[in-house]
Amino acid sequence: MVCVGTTSRFATWRSVCRLPGRRYLGGVIAAGLALSLAGCQGPGDAAQKAGGAREFPEADRPVSPGGLAAFSTEVERDSMNEAEVVMNLAEIEPGMTVADIGAGAGYYTIRLAQRVGSKGRVLAEDIDATVIRELGLRVERERLANVSIKQGTSDDPSLPENSFDRIFLVHMYHEVAEPYAFLWNLRPALRQGGKVIVVDVDRASDAHGLPPELLFCEFAALGFRLSEFVRKAELQGYYAQFEAVGGRPGPAEIVPCRLSGETGQK
Template identity: 75%
Template sequence: MRSWKTSLISSGLLLCAASALAACTPGEADADRPASSRDFPLPDRPVSPGGSTAFSNEIQRDSVNEAKVVMDLARISEGMTVADIGAGDGYYTVRLAQRVGSSGRVLAGDIDPEVIQKLGLRVERERLENVSIKLGTPDDPRLPENSFDRIFLVHMYHEVSEPYAFLWRLRPALREGGKVIVVDVDRSTGEHGMPPELLFCEFAAVGFRLSQFVRKPELQGYYAQFEASGGRPGPEAIVPCRMSSEADTE
């Protein structure tokens, strides 16, 4: 999995949101949240524990053409500007850089300084002159506004503990017609996955609409594509999504 991980996981959030036995009050839960997230609602779901920064072996992923399938679905072409958030070891960063070419740009983001350092070394070693690196925070990818044709969130969204703050701050980074690409697995968020219905709901709550959804074996899961729709709601106007009992217990 990506390294949008341990620093994203709030023990108060997990106890309050995932367990009916928890006796937490909203104030107690907020005490364990970043101050910058407290204007946003708590998500009603557990968060996957952090793990390796690699989803799986790059050779294995290339053997089923994973990156090519995703980039083709996203219609990545030469000259585009793309953000790879939760970039980890750089599997998509490297392949996106090759696809967009010298006239395009890729920004690779992560929240782990060690991961960022290793990724920077890889970028230098492979001489990827169209790639830049960005250190984000658990609730803010820190992307420049009106800058990206595509924003990739591959096998990492289930590790985001503040999805409403995260998506709210991500949205202005899209150019007109820009799209957010999510690749994930259809299983419980506590088991390194994201039920599609919950994904759709969380994006819709922040003003995105689903424009494409595809299940493919090459992805070991699904591909979902979103576009900004209407105005961005204020943090206080965001209505949090509720997990179904099935999603909570799977």
């Protein structure tokens, strides 16, 4: 069992030890393209979509296999002071409840657990069963009693509602093949005043990045407002922070983002 430090408040977080794993998939898009909202869905076979995503618009960006197991080594990232910069921007404080989605080897999970302290909570999630098992062993080895671990799916992180002050998507959102279903399912997990934190690189998503304009557009389609955006050398990319505003649109009400201009993929 790799679920660590589970409390009654998080009893709805299901065990992940025996669940099959899959990797997020990413799309391809050229940086700097103009973006617009349009009512038509992008190309694709709806029958191949994850069951829970079939009622949602399809992302207008081709999907390519996930690949990078890690953005960089932890030593290299710490040498740039990456985690401290991100956690300071996100105003992470002791006692907060935070989700680290696409946690991988746990670079942010470990550091968030230290920052929120014994009165805070961290949920680490990935969709790869092997990654989850390895992360569970690391959490146990480092005796992090304030961390719980679970497995999500490519279209639904299955987070408990009204539970998180911050949800982190670090170098992983570009690999989400069903962004509209994913964000729709993620949104209710935020507490009042909660924020979604995205860290990524401004480059094509087949190169493990995402142009900011596309990021902004996809989040806006689900009723998220951009509250902060900065580029920093320490991140080797950008930091974007979103807040949920207004009501959550129904799946049929979501207006998907469409690309304009030549992409080389049409």
